[in-house]
Amino acid sequence: MNSIDFHTYELGDVKLLSGETLLSAKLAYKTYGSLNDNKTNVILLPTFYTGTHKRNEGFFGTHRAINPEKHFIISVNLFGNGFSSSPSNAEDNQKGSKFPTITLFDNIACQYKLLTEHLNINKIALVAGWSMAGCQSYQWAAQYPDMVEAILPFCSSAKTSEHNFVFLEGVKAALCADPTWNNGDYTSPPVRGLKAFGRVYAGWAFSQSFFRENAYKKLGFQNVEELLVDWENDHVNNWDANNLLTKLLTWQKADISLGERYNGNFIEALKNITAKTIIIPCSHDLYFPPKDNEFEARHIKNSELRTYNSIWGHCVANPGNDKDFEIALDQAVNDLLK
Secondary structure: OOHHHOEEEEEEEEEOOOOOEEEEEEEEEEEEOOOOOOOOOEEEEEOOOOOOOOHHHHHOOOOOOOOOOOOEEEEEOOOOOOOOOOOOOOOHHHOHHHOOOOOHHHHHHHHHHHHHHHOOOOOEOEEEEEOHHHHHHHHHHHHOOOOEOEEEEEOOOOEOOHHHHHHHHHHHHHHHOOHHHHHHOOOOOOHHHHHHHHHHHHHHHOOHHHHHOOHHHHHOOOOHHHHHHHHHHHHHHHOOHHHHHHHHHHHHOOEOOOOOOOOOOHHHHHHOOOOEEEEEOEOOOOOOOHHHHHHHHHHOOOEEEOOEOOOOHHHHHOOOOOHHHHHHHHHHHHHHOO
């Protein structure tokens, strides 16, 4: 990791929703473009599950709706992704398996401090994101409704469904079955577990039709095995096991109604979102299905559901996979920023 590539905001010790304390917490972030005089051009892009600020660069550009020549883009790394506070870089007595439980509530509370106390920003024109990043956009709009003017969650949800929870239990079990994992106290990476994690995950990231129609060939793979090996290698080469599991638990606990404000009343939390909202699910997403988003849209006052039809499933949103999805996404951004 090149330290020049991003900034680090030191938060000190942070009291978490669980009652635990994250010691010497830090948020890694990068900004693009310039803040205008009246501070009305702020776009926040949180990171997705296996995302980083670098991966977020695929969602904007000088010829895209989110444009660093027009907007001040803040890309914030999720706790647990190896850039912000994570099991791999924590204080010694919270390193690895000893890392505390982090919720999206905690992530957004710390992102709020970054924006308001460090960057002196009190209004966000748009919070947008794919998957777990989209979950954070809902969280922002419910947790700080007066600060967020618009949100654009795509292939995500405001609360992790039970089916989504079970999917995550499956990939977690595959990783933890490796004896090298040793309950998180490994001395060398649990390579077999990481490979199993990648193999299981690949079956959920795309749809049944994607495989039936051999669409993986559009990604340069000649057969399914080549795709699976690629997913194996990505997880072995790029991810620490405890970091993956920390973010996985954050994902499983995702629910915008957590905390004192709503006390678990999910519908009330949805109704308190005042941000202009466009939700884009994918018709074939296996763990963020449109049905969940239809329920959300019924309760978010100023919302619109735009289901995108594609056999690419959850990975339709991965930059470069589907040019037509990119066009639909940019149209939604433009509509929200009018």
